[in-house]
């Protein structure tokens with residue numbers, strides 16, 4: 288039988304798969320404290336509402352804030368919500384090597400968001416739910432596999448952060464700078480020439496290795 292991996296709360300095993308797990312993502316040139324903050328914000332077209340949700344101190348508060356704004360929900364939310372979720376999950380696992388490794392190491396296991404309170408994103412607790420979040424995680428895992436199945440491989444910044452320009456401020460401090468440092472160490476260890484064969488540099492990143 289194929290292995291099943293079940294997750295629910297961020298503090299439990301495989302809690303990294305929860306959207307409530309405390310790990311920022313960068314999308315639309317903004318840093319979101321958790322994938323949930325991004326997901327809840329995208330329910331609205333008004334960027335001022337994004338700021339309000341982004342400023343909440345926890346994903347639980349982000350959910351509450353969005354639910355208070357329910358009447359302003361974008362009219363096509365039901366049609367777009369899966370692709371919004373895919374974007375959030377993809378950013379999270381492409382942008383954080385330690386999380387990427389955990390997802391890649393699940394191999395071909397079936398990933399199940401086990402939560403009786405949710406029959407769309409989760410399995411409804413009894414398997415009757417759609418498990419859309421689990422399915423999306425497996426889709427992102429397949430996208431990671433397309434690049435490499437090596438859990439330790441560090442992706443180049445232009446793949447992990449396709450929307451952050453080479454010349455942008457992001458790379459000069461904190462998270463972006465840490466990523467570049469980690470990546471350069473990895474490339475040195477791996478061998479720059481070998482690495483270049485796997486990941487030819489886009490013009491704007493030339494001579495970075």
Ligand SMILES: Nc1c(N[C@@H]2O[C@H](COP(=O)(O)O)[C@@H](O)[C@H]2O)[nH]c(=O)[nH]c1=O
Nearest residue numbers: 295296297305306307308323326408420
């Ligand atoms: N409610 C919940 C989690 N579920 C998450 O809440 C979101 C609810 O989506 P929606 O109902 O469509 O706005 C979605 O991201 C789902 O994965 N996760 C957790 O760790 N803890 C929670 O308490």
